[in-house]
Amino acid sequence: MCGIVGAVAERNITAILLEGLKRLEYRGYDSAGVAVFTNDGTLERTRRVGKVSELDAALAEHPLVGRLGIAHTRWATHGAPNERNAHPHFSGDIAVVHNGIIENHEALREQLKALGYVFTSDTDTEVIAHLLTHKLKDLHDLTVALKATVKELHGAYGLAVINARQPDRLVAARSGSPLVIGLGLGENFLASDQLALRQVTDRFMYLEEGDIAEIRRDNVQIWDVSGNPVERQTVQYSDGAEAADKGEFRHYMLKEIHEQPTVVQRTLEGRLSNDQVLVQAFGPQAAELFAKVRNVQIVACGTSYHAGMVARYWLEELAGIPCQVEVASEFRYRKVVVQPDTLFVTISQSGETADTLAALRNAKELGFLASLAICNVGISSLVRESDLTLLTQAGREIGVASTKAFTTQLVGLLLLTLSLGQVRGTLAKGVEARLVEELRRLPTRLGEALAMDSTVEKIAELFAEKNHTLFLGRGAQFPVAMEGALKLKEISYIHAEAYPAGELKHGPLALVDNDMPVVTVAPNNELLEKLKSNLQEVRARGGELIVFADEKAGMTNGEGTHVVQMPHIHDILSPILYTIPLQLLSYYVAVLKGTDVDQPRNLAKSVTVE
Numbered sequence: 001m002c003g004i005v006g007a008v009a010e011r012n013i014t015a016i017l018l019e020g021l022k023r024l025e026y027r028g029y030d031s032a033g034v035a036v037f038t039n040d041g042t043l044e045r046t047r048r049v050g051k052v053s054e055l056d057a058a059l060a061e062h063p064l065v066g067r068l069g070i071a072h073t074r075w076a077t078h079g080a081p082n083e084r085n086a087h088p089h090f091s092g093d094i095a096v097v098h099n100g101i102i103e104n105h106e107a108l109r110e111q112l113k114a115l116g117y118v119f120t121s122d123t124d125t126e127v128i129a130h131l132l133t134h135k136l137k138d139l140h141d142l143t144v145a146l147k148a149t150v151k152e153l154h155g156a157y158g159l160a161v162i163n164a165r166q167p168d169r170l171v172a173a174r175s176g177s178p179l180v181i182g183l184g185l186g187e188n189f190l191a192s193d194q195l196a197l198r199q200v201t202d203r204f205m206y207l208e209e210g211d212i213a214e215i216r217r218d219n220v221q222i223w224d225v226s227g228n229p230v231e232r233q234t235v236q237y238s239d240g241a242e243a244a245d246k247g248e249f250r251h252y253m254l255k256e257i258h259e260q261p262t263v264v265q266r267t268l269e270g271r272l273s274n275d276q277v278l279v280q281a282f283g284p285q286a287a288e289l290f291a292k293v294r295n296v297q298i299v300a301c302g303t304s305y306h307a308g309m310v311a312r313y314w315l316e317e318l319a320g321i322p323c324q325v326e327v328a329s330e331f332r333y334r335k336v337v338v339q340p341d342t343l344f345v346t347i348s349q350s351g352e353t354a355d356t357l358a359a360l361r362n363a364k365e366l367g368f369l370a371s372l373a374i375c376n377v378g379i380s381s382l383v384r385e386s387d388l389t390l391l392t393q394a395g396r397e398i399g400v401a402s403t404k405a406f407t408t409q410l411v412g413l414l415l416l417t418l419s420l421g422q423v424r425g426t427l428a429k430g431v432e433a434r435l436v437e438e439l440r441r442l443p444t445r446l447g448e449a450l451a452m453d454s455t456v457e458k459i460a461e462l463f464a465e466k467n468h469t470l471f472l473g474r475g476a477q478f479p480v481a482m483e484g485a486l487k488l489k490e491i492s493y494i495h496a497e498a499y500p501a502g503e504l505k506h507g508p509l510a511l512v513d514n515d516m517p518v519v520t521v522a523p524n525n526e527l528l529e530k531l532k533s534n535l536q537e538v539r540a541r542g543g544e545l546i547v548f549a550d551e552k553a554g555m556t557n558g559e560g561t562h563v564v565q566m567p568h569i570h571d572i573l574s575p576i577l578y579t580i581p582l583q584l585l586s587y588y589v590a591v592l593k594g595t596d597v598d599q600p601r602n603l604a605k606s607v608t609v610e
């Protein structure tokens, strides 16, 4: 996803902008550009398709030297990834960079064309530049003109703008796409992620939804969504407070589990408008391709495969689209019959998973409609070789056992489900708006689930001496149970199996005795009563039950039954929430057993071999 960097200083800022872009490279992009108000008093830009290093080389040949500038890495949503469409976009004395999607760009483009503005790109972003220029004619001041401009924009944006006629400032606006101001001494900065500015400052001010900011060398002013001046808190980071650092946590895995509210929030940013998912978040041709989709084939490995299994429930229930899910190592070697108009979806944290990549390459020969990658690494082979992409924003995952990558994949898959349903008109009335609202609340709900950390730590003691565990779930919680069992196997080396609860009496019940704890996830849905009966079957055989149950499910502790009350959540989102206690459970069991949590034996993080 694209990145923004901006600077206003007393020194030349071009190198700072480039370094900022390099730090955002991991997010994935297709082109990069920079605009500088040069020391000669002109507004100039350089843009290149491909890597920031190409831009760097171009600037080495023709340097831009100035004290005010903005820069961008673009991941195209509107218009092909070429130099013409790369940001910054110019209009008159204005340069603009933009993250996000302007939904009403077509209408605005027509109005602006009628007023005589000439468009030189196919992007939605260029309308912002011309609209601002137009507003400036009457309003004269850049900040005032920006306030007037954003009132006419629908969609999501993080914006940074400079004006050659007011070179003392950089202005910014945030709605649905994050922006942070970096505070320096006699110089200030802006970026879409504070990582881009860590080389110049450790003090940050995060813009909130609807904020407009005017950033000068020695002063920052912010107005909130209602136009009132506001102060935003300054946050100071000590060195190494993030990324490749465990911080206060004992293991990377625990740190990554606790990062989930933040990374889920990031994965949603720029992808939701008021009450809809922004379909173009999947790529410029997404709407056109999604309209043709009649089936979905998901292929993945390990944890990503479990995410795909959850998505099958969503795609069929919400969007009415038939979906098949298969592990990549099987899919790639068997004869596959492809239904017409099938979208081929791969899921991988690294985007280099050998089996998944091979399956994608095979799929290209098989007549699928198009390919889509849900992936955490923008510069990966999977992303490069797929027609459409949704990048999860989990950040670097160091623990071998995947946690935050899984929950962000689920968020990406729910966005896919809603996008397909939206484009094909198959969603029931009101469903999208309701789920968009629930998605916005999800980070808070995940935080509530994480607050149960110490309760789960206590429960983990029940497992320390056990050699086998059964995980049960029904509906979309069955893959969650599978993921819970996988986590426990991976890091505690306890044998764990997952079953759909209804299958219990068809075999696995024979294993149940007081040495076999049974873990169950029980949201408050229409399968709850059936699940309760399954649990009785376990209790009757002396099996010890650990139940993660919705606080409204009416389940309580009893002899051999340990109930952990979960915050109530919309049933569709429950697989994401119920994953959290299962991750914590595996983690604490592994800690009790003294295993190498972050690097379990025999396993590697990115499985780049078959």
Ligand code: HGA
Residues within 6 Å of the ligand: 001, 002, 074, 075, 076, 077, 078, 079, 085, 098, 099, 100, 101, 102, 123, 124, 125
């Ligand atoms: N819609 C703009 C910006 C794209 C973006 O935010 N990508 O992540 C464009 O297509 O240029």
